[in-house]
Amino acid sequence: MTAPTANSAAGRPGSGAAPGAVSGLAAAGGLGVVELTWQPYKTRGAQLVDHYEVYELTAAGDTLLARTLFPHHTHRVGPEPLTRRYTVVAVVDSGARTRPARAAAGTSERSLAAGRPVARVGEFDHRGLEFALSPNLSAQYPAAFPQDVDFRHGTSDPARDWCYLHPGPGDAWAGRKEHTFTLRFDLPAAPERDLGFALWLIDSHATAAGTAELALNGRVVKTLEFRGGATRGSLEGDAARSGSVLKPSSYELPLAADLFTAGENVLTLRKTGGSWIAYDALGVFAAE
Amino acid sequence: MTSPPHSPRRRSFLQAAGVGVGALLAGAGLAGRAGAAGGAPRLREDPYRLGVASGEPAADGAVLWTRLAPDPLAGDGHGGMPRAGYDVGWQVAEDERFRRVVRAGSAVALPELGHSVHPQVRGLRPGRQYFYRFRTQGHTSPVGRFRTAPDPRSARGSFRFATASCQAWYHGYFSAYRDLAAQDPDVVFFLGDYIYEYGITAANMWRSAPLPGARHEIETNTLADYRVRYALFKSDPDLQAVHAAAPWILTPDDHEVQNDYSDEKSYYGLSEEDFLLRRAVAYRAFYENCPLPALALAHGPDARLHRRLRYGPASLHVLDARQYRDPKPADAAEQHAPGRTMLGAEQERWLYHGLRTSDARWNLLLQQVGLVRVTENRVDQWDGYPAARQRLLDVLGEPGVPPAVVFTGDCHRSIAGDLLADFADPGSPVVGSEFLGTSIASDGDGAPTDNYTKDWMQHPWMRFYDGRRGYVLGHADADAVTAEYRAVPYVRADNRAAGFTLDRFLVAHDRPGMQKVS
Numbered sequence: 001m002t003a004p005t006a007n008s009a010a011g012r013p014g015s016g017a018a019p020g021a022v023s024g025l026a027a028a029g030g031l032g033v034v035e036l037t038w039q040p041y042k043t044r045g046a047q048l049v050d051h052y053e054v055y056e057l058t059a060a061g062d063t064l065l066a067r068t069l070f071p072h073h074t075h076r077v078g079p080e081p082l083t084r085r086y087t088v089v090a091v092v093d094s095g096a097r098t099r100p101a102r103a104a105a106g107t108s109e110r111s112l113a114a115g116r117p118v119a120r121v122g123e124f125d126h127r128g129l130e131f132a133l134s135p136n137l138s139a140q141y142p143a144a145f146p147q148d149v150d151f152r153h154g155t156s157d158p159a160r161d162w163c164y165l166h167p168g169p170g171d172a173w174a175g176r177k178e179h180t181f182t183l184r185f186d187l188p189a190a191p192e193r194d195l196g197f198a199l200w201l202i203d204s205h206a207t208a209a210g211t212a213e214l215a216l217n218g219r220v221v222k223t224l225e226f227r228g229g230a231t232r233g234s235l236e237g238d239a240a241r242s243g244s245v246l247k248p249s250s251y252e253l254p255l256a257a258d259l260f261t262a263g264e265n266v267l268t269l270r271k272t273g274g275s276w277i278a279y280d281a282l283g284v285f286a287a288e
Numbered sequence: 289m290t291s292p293p294h295s296p297r298r299r300s301f302l303q304a305a306g307v308g309v310g311a312l313l314a315g316a317g318l319a320g321r322a323g324a325a326g327g328a329p330r331l332r333e334d335p336y337r338l339g340v341a342s343g344e345p346a347a348d349g350a351v352l353w354t355r356l357a358p359d360p361l362a363g364d365g366h367g368g369m370p371r372a373g374y375d376v377g378w379q380v381a382e383d384e385r386f387r388r389v390v391r392a393g394s395a396v397a398l399p400e401l402g403h404s405v406h407p408q409v410r411g412l413r414p415g416r417q418y419f420y421r422f423r424t425q426g427h428t429s430p431v432g433r434f435r436t437a438p439d440p441r442s443a444r445g446s447f448r449f450a451t452a453s454c455q456a457w458y459h460g461y462f463s464a465y466r467d468l469a470a471q472d473p474d475v476v477f478f479l480g481d482y483i484y485e486y487g488i489t490a491a492n493m494w495r496s497a498p499l500p501g502a503r504h505e506i507e508t509n510t511l512a513d514y515r516v517r518y519a520l521f522k523s524d525p526d527l528q529a530v531h532a533a534a535p536w537i538l539t540p541d542d543h544e545v546q547n548d549y550s551d552e553k554s555y556y557g558l559s560e561e562d563f564l565l566r567r568a569v570a571y572r573a574f575y576e577n578c579p580l581p582a583l584a585l586a587h588g589p590d591a592r593l594h595r596r597l598r599y600g601p602a603s604l605h606v607l608d609a610r611q612y613r614d615p616k617p618a619d620a621a622e623q624h625a626p627g628r629t630m631l632g633a634e635q636e637r638w639l640y641h642g643l644r645t646s647d648a649r650w651n652l653l654l655q656q657v658g659l660v661r662v663t664e665n666r667v668d669q670w671d672g673y674p675a676a677r678q679r680l681l682d683v684l685g686e687p688g689v690p691p692a693v694v695f696t697g698d699c700h701r702s703i704a705g706d707l708l709a710d711f712a713d714p715g716s717p718v719v720g721s722e723f724l725g726t727s728i729a730s731d732g733d734g735a736p737t738d739n740y741t742k743d744w745m746q747h748p749w750m751r752f753y754d755g756r757r758g759y760v761l762g763h764a765d766a767d768a769v770t771a772e773y774r775a776v777p778y779v780r781a782d783n784r785a786a787g788f789t790l791d792r793f794l795v796a797h798d799r800p801g802m803q804k805v806s
Contacts, residue, residue, distance in 0.1 A: 046400075046585075046587070047400065048511060048568055048569055048572055049511075049565075050365065050510055050511035050512050050569070051509075051510035051511065051512060067510055067512070068509070068510070069509050069510045069511075069562075069565050069566060069569060070562045070565060091512075092400075093399075093400045093401075093402075093511055093572070094371055094398070094399040094400045095364060095366050095371045095399055096371065135491070136491050206555060206556060206557045207555070228557060229557055230556045230557035231555070231556055231557065232507075232556065235491070236487065236489075241506065242506070243506035243507070243509055243513070244506065245506075245507050245509070245556060245557070247557045
């Protein structure tokens with residue numbers, strides 16, 4: 001199927017456009033996202049909305065971002081803050097298309113991950129495909145990682161040494177126990193200023209995302225409470241793909257400078273409650 | 289029908305979607321000839337690539353079905369059709385060459401309904417075989433055939449039937465359907481999971497065939513997604529052949545919408561408001577692609593799918609165990625709460641009334657998930673709704689209620705067991721029998737026994753278990769209902785596997801409980 005543009009009319013003979021346009025389009029920037037919302041298109045009689053087409057408007061032209069059934073869309077973007085413009089077209093059951101909605105603009109927030117990486121695992125791109133056992137081999141975790149994940153920044157390989165899924169004590173397939181993922185990294189000297197921790201997930205269990213304890217060099221920093229996902233991230237790894245049902249989430253917080261030490265530093269995530277989380281990326285960053 | 293109570297969210301959806309369906313009933317032949325073809329562009333390619341079907345057999349007629357789609361897998365979900373209405377003529381004849389045409393008419397294939405038509409044929413004679421075909425713009429469809437239901441006034445009426453369910457196209461070939469077609473049943477009962485919503489990728493593509501492509505990799509969500517998914521599954525020639533060979537009576541389970549859903553609740557992170565949008569397009573696509581009565585055309589997210597048909601000596605109670613059920617229980621107390629419902633209050637009343645007042649020799653229940661007691665943790669089945677099950681068993685055990693035989697899908701296994709008046713008391717009377725059909729393809733080849741065998745067969749009321757693919761072939765007359773489990777040895781490698789019989793059981797009208805037939 002040829003991707004339409006926001007202004008293309010229904011391209012088949014005998015067609016006419018659906019009346020009106022989507023109204024109330026709004027764009028709100030968040031961490032790694034721009035949240036788009038609009039009023040449901042008012043259909044007539046038994047007519048149904050087949051889907052909405054969401055476009056990003058750029059100087060180079062319209063880019064079709066997604067087809068969605070719902071009157072909202074999350075545009076997943078990178079860690080850097082950027083302003084983007086959007087429009088939306090409704091397509092009804094007959095194939096007829098409305099005019100584009102009045103454009104809206106939104107600016108994504110700056111993520112800590114936009115800073116200078118001190119230690120990073122994976123790319124902050126809403127995909128977990130670069131990790132071991134991705135996208136659907138979590139059943140092999142007990143055999144592949146009998147001592148859990150122990151990853152050394154600079155020498156370990158995400159494709160081999162960091163599992164895409166972090167099981168929790170609610171997961172029978174992983175022994176119904178706490179699992180700890182460890183990230184080791186070296187610093188030539190203790191930092192003078194606080195650093196930042198960023199953790200992005202592509203998905204989590206819908207009803208039992210649970211908790212994890214974040215610790216640095218043996219000192220507990222925070223217990224992270226994860227938001228419910230879509231329970232599909234154990235089987236697929238790309239939340240940026242149009243039509244993905246995955247529900248990513250992100251968690252960022254400062255790490256006090258006095259937590260760090262010259263030489264080896266050890267960051268741990270211990271899954272203390274609930275079921276699994278599925279990684280997009282994580283790391284420690286310095287403000288630039 | 290009494291509408292189920294609507295939540296504020298559902299009411300707002302209905303207000304947005306509208307509830308009128310009159311315009312769409314032109315496809316059922318109920319709105320007369322609309323003269324739609326006047327300006328319709330020429331169809332150069334064969335528009336009947338999704339085949340033909342019939343359904344809802346009555347003693348005097350049936351529903352016919354086709355969907356115009358010269359390019360069935362076109363990504364926009366419209367099957368390669370121009371966005372215009374098309375008149376589709378239909379004929380019903382007593383002979384395969386259409387020399388004795390007994391009924392004819394026209395329906396309008398509208399783009400709003402994916403260019404499907406569902407003409408309702410009346411005025412036929414009971415217990416007779418008929419042939420049908422469609423014509424539009426000089427294109428003639430393949431010929432289908434159906435047999436009308438036996439005359440319900442005839443005490444000696446009998447019929448042959450098959451039950452099928454769970455046709456995960458990507459898990460294997462539909463060779464079980466080829467065997468089924470060869471058995472030439474009078475009617476096919478389809479008990480759920482006509483499609484699966486999951487994205488089709490290398491991880492779940494077990495059918496030895498190329499991946500269907502990027503358009504099919506994502507979970508179905510939009511109406512276009514569902515339309516394309518039906519087209520993909522219906523591209524299987526063995527499925528098309530069974531549709532053309534016998535009328536179907538269909539009910540959906542969960543995968544026509546989303547795995548395990550309960551009423552308005554999704555278990556995959558969708559809000560209720562979003563899930564109702566999804567249910568609406570999923571129910572619409574189900575109607576568009578199956579030989580269903582006009583009654584089944586959804587009003588927004590609500591569709592009347594439970595219904596009753598008289599078929600010779602049997603009253604067929606077609607159930608909907610998804611649309612009104614309570615959510616999965618949070619704990620044992622909720623699971624065993626007395627008010628918990630699988631069918632919803634209105635459907636329960638409707639069912640009990642129909643069971644009690646039936647003047648047929650048999651009550652056949654056609655439904656989705658296992659009714660027989662298995663384990664406490666099977667909360668998606670009736671095991672998750674024990675109070676509702678008990679209410680139904682109580683009715684089945686009432687004096688004067690015709691004997692009940694339950695046919696079930698969902699479990700991907702061939703399983704048979706008796707229904708007790710009280711499963712807590714293994715010595716309590718038998719009030720019915722249940723035959724759970726295996727899948728056509730879901731879960732791949734399967735094996736005679738597997739990890740679930742022990743769960744099911746631990747109970748004294750269970751009679752049979754096999755984990756391979758296949759279907760149930762049955763026979764019903766005034767005195768007995770028989771069920772024969774047919775299977776194929778494999779489905780993944782190719783479509784050439786030959787069917788064979790696993791076992792046969794009989795339920796006699798004058799003796800509760802199933803008996804093995806040697």
